[in-house]
Amino acid sequence: MGRRSSSFVLLCAACALLARGGVARADAGSYDLSIGLSDGADGPPPDETGVKESGDRDDDAPDRGRIEAALGDSSQLRALMDKPVPSPFALVSRARDDVGRLEAALSGFGYYEGRVSILIDGLPLDDASLLDRLQVRDGPASVRIVARTGPLYRLGTVRIEGDCPPEIARTLSVAPGRPAVAADILAAGAQLLSALQEAGYARARVDPPVAIADDAARTIDVSFPVSAGRPATIGDITILGARDVHEDFIRERLTIHTGDLYRPSRIEAARTDLASLGVFSGVTARTLPDLDGQGRVPLVFDVAERPRHLAGVTAAYSTDLGGMPKISWTDRNLLGSAEQFNLTAQATGLGGNATRGLGYTVNSQLITPDFLMRDQSLQFDLGVLKQNLQAYNQDAVTGGVTLRRKLGDGWSASAGTAVEMERIDQEGTSHRYELVGLPLGIAFDNTGLSNPLFDPTHGLRLAATVAPYMSFGRGDVAFVTSQMSGSTYIDLAGLGLGREGETVIALRGLIGAVQGATQFQLPPDQRFYAGGSGTVRGFSYQSVGPLFADNKPEGGTAVDAATVELRQRLLQDYGFALFVDAGQVSDTNLPFQGVLRVGVGGGVRYYTSIGTVRLDAGVPVNRPAGVDGYQLYLGLGQAF
Numbered sequence: 001m002g003r004r005s006s007s008f009v010l011l012c013a014a015c016a017l018l019a020r021g022g023v024a025r026a027d028a029g030s031y032d033l034s035i036g037l038s039d040g041a042d043g044p045p046p047d048e049t050g051v052k053e054s055g056d057r058d059d060d061a062p063d064r065g066r067i068e069a070a071l072g073d074s075s076q077l078r079a080l081m082d083k084p085v086p087s088p089f090a091l092v093s094r095a096r097d098d099v100g101r102l103e104a105a106l107s108g109f110g111y112y113e114g115r116v117s118i119l120i121d122g123l124p125l126d127d128a129s130l131l132d133r134l135q136v137r138d139g140p141a142s143v144r145i146v147a148r149t150g151p152l153y154r155l156g157t158v159r160i161e162g163d164c165p166p167e168i169a170r171t172l173s174v175a176p177g178r179p180a181v182a183a184d185i186l187a188a189g190a191q192l193l194s195a196l197q198e199a200g201y202a203r204a205r206v207d208p209p210v211a212i213a214d215d216a217a218r219t220i221d222v223s224f225p226v227s228a229g230r231p232a233t234i235g236d237i238t239i240l241g242a243r244d245v246h247e248d249f250i251r252e253r254l255t256i257h258t259g260d261l262y263r264p265s266r267i268e269a270a271r272t273d274l275a276s277l278g279v280f281s282g283v284t285a286r287t288l289p290d291l292d293g294q295g296r297v298p299l300v301f302d303v304a305e306r307p308r309h310l311a312g313v314t315a316a317y318s319t320d321l322g323g324m325p326k327i328s329w330t331d332r333n334l335l336g337s338a339e340q341f342n343l344t345a346q347a348t349g350l351g352g353n354a355t356r357g358l359g360y361t362v363n364s365q366l367i368t369p370d371f372l373m374r375d376q377s378l379q380f381d382l383g384v385l386k387q388n389l390q391a392y393n394q395d396a397v398t399g400g401v402t403l404r405r406k407l408g409d410g411w412s413a414s415a416g417t418a419v420e421m422e423r424i425d426q427e428g429t430s431h432r433y434e435l436v437g438l439p440l441g442i443a444f445d446n447t448g449l450s451n452p453l454f455d456p457t458h459g460l461r462l463a464a465t466v467a468p469y470m471s472f473g474r475g476d477v478a479f480v481t482s483q484m485s486g487s488t489y490i491d492l493a494g495l496g497l498g499r500e501g502e503t504v505i506a507l508r509g510l511i512g513a514v515q516g517a518t519q520f521q522l523p524p525d526q527r528f529y530a531g532g533s534g535t536v537r538g539f540s541y542q543s544v545g546p547l548f549a550d551n552k553p554e555g556g557t558a559v560d561a562a563t564v565e566l567r568q569r570l571l572q573d574y575g576f577a578l579f580v581d582a583g584q585v586s587d588t589n590l591p592f593q594g595v596l597r598v599g600v601g602g603g604v605r606y607y608t609s610i611g612t613v614r615l616d617a618g619v620p621v622n623r624p625a626g627v628d629g630y631q632l633y634l635g636l637g638q639a640f
Contacts, residue, residue, distance in 0.1 A: 088134035113150035156219035200231035235296030320540035322352030357388035396422035453611030483512035527555025537618030538599025545585025
């Protein structure tokens with residue numbers, strides 16, 4: 001045999017046919033279908049219940065399952081088997097068309113001498129009696145496809161023709177001796193083009209590869225026609241679509257600038273960064289087709305602004321805290337530079353065995369992005385609250401200023417000041433406190449979720465805070481509160497159990513302690529408590545820990561808690577959870593002391609586009625006398 005040349009676009013046309021598939025059989029219809037694959041060019045066909053191995057297979061040969069899948073998906077006989085065949089001639093014609101399609105699929109995997117034969121009722125397609133036999137047949141016909149791969153062709157010489165920088169040419173992902181798989185060769189051309197563009201060759205062109213087959217050597221020589229052109233820089237950057245968001249702010253936010261080397265990854269990173277501001281519903285980046293007079297690439301960012309204002313109403317209920325309706329209002333772009341202003345108001349104590357009356361919380365918050373530098377925000381908080389709890393009654397005004405900085409790779413750090421003026425009644429005594437604190441924090445989150453109401457299925461969350469405080473009022477006291485919490489989510493699909501996101505093990509841990517003050521030197525709201533949805537479900541809010549003689553919570557100076565929860569998704573929108581919570585509070589300033597309380601339970605989940613609706617029931621395992629036998633929790637979002 002000689003050598004033959006063709007455009008690799010034609011040689012690899014079978015790539016469009018590759019997907020998933022395999023052996024198929026109709027339940028009822030005009031014909032039954034089986035597809036078999038053999039490694040040999042000749043010899044007996046595979047039986048209908050398996051695949052016949054023939055000869056030795058190379059270790060790097062294309063995966064057999066992929067070939068069988070491609071044959072199944074390339075077959076019109078298979079794709080149309082549920083549709084009635086109008087005539088025997090139509091069935092035979094459909095089968096004849098399949099021969100070329102299936103042989104093209106084999107060629108796509110490097111089997112350029114592969115052959116396909118199709119038998120209908122045991123007769124080949126060119127049998128003169130086939131049509132007559134089908135005319136008089138009762139019931140479905142039997143169609144059997146037999147594909148024989150033949151020898152595997154490999155790559156011979158692999159060349160890049162044209163002006164391609166040597167360092168780019170060395171990144172080519174195919175090499176002589178590898179199987180001549182069409183998809184791999186086409187992917188190598190696409191990868192070569194991406195590498196050129198990433199190196200600044202904005203107008204680089206990689207034409208379809210040209211192949212020359214040597215049938216005697218069973219090799220394919222491939223050449224990639226390349227025209228790199230000249231490296232280019234970014235030209236003028238145009239912003240389109242900005243109305244309320246100041247264009248100057250957008251330009252300052254951009255991570256690329258006129259004169260930078262053209263790199264698609266940098267442009268995409270800039271686009272993603274703009275989208276993360278929260279004021280745009282969409283951001284696209286595009287290049288203009290023509291270079292400017294200086295040979296630069298003009299760039300356009302099209303932005304679509306989200307509605308500036310957002311109002312929301314949510315509600316939660318638990319048997320310990322009662323009903324908790326909440327309204328919120330947000331201005332996403334208060335002053336034109338993505339400043340976010342939030343107002344929330346929530347009623348508390350609408351029933352509930354851990355409350356003694358109605359309460360409320362009203363908070364305002366202003367977040368200024370890019371304060372002094374990129375990825376750094378300044379946050380102002382001001383709020384008022386009233387709580388009537390079994391542990392204490394509180395009326396307070398709170399405020400704070402927090403500087404928060406993104407550190408990259410999911411890490412962030414914060415530092416700020418916090419002030420609080422309050423009056424607290426506990427056990428028949430009333431005291432006023434003024435507190436000033438300097439909270440410092442560090443956090444990590446790689447769950448990939450921007451909305452805390454969404455359902456995490458993988459990743460890790462960590463948070464640690466150290467907050468020195470000075471309390472004035474009932475004797476001046478200085479103390480330091482330290483707290484660390486974390487949660488992780490293990491998708492069992494990684495262990496081969498179920499589909500992605502279907503079965504998740506969620507783990508939670510909390511540890512905290514106060515140094516510098518004893519239990520009753522601390523204001524009651526600065527002590528640690530456990531119990532409730534955030535720590536130990538099954539025990540009412542704040543009920544875990546030291547108690548007064550009347551069984552009201554004292555609060556403590558150290559806490560630790562942990563949770564193991566199984567989350568199982570059912571169907572599309574429903575699921576359930578099973579959990580074990582445990583925690584303890586002590587008055588010794590040391591965690592892992594006190595009486596460990598354990599709660600167990602389960603719940604149902606309903607998944608919506610705005611978050612997970614959660615209904616949990618918790619039961620205390622080792623409850624003391626007088627403690628309720630269960631607690632219910634209804635809210636939006638997972639427990640953690």
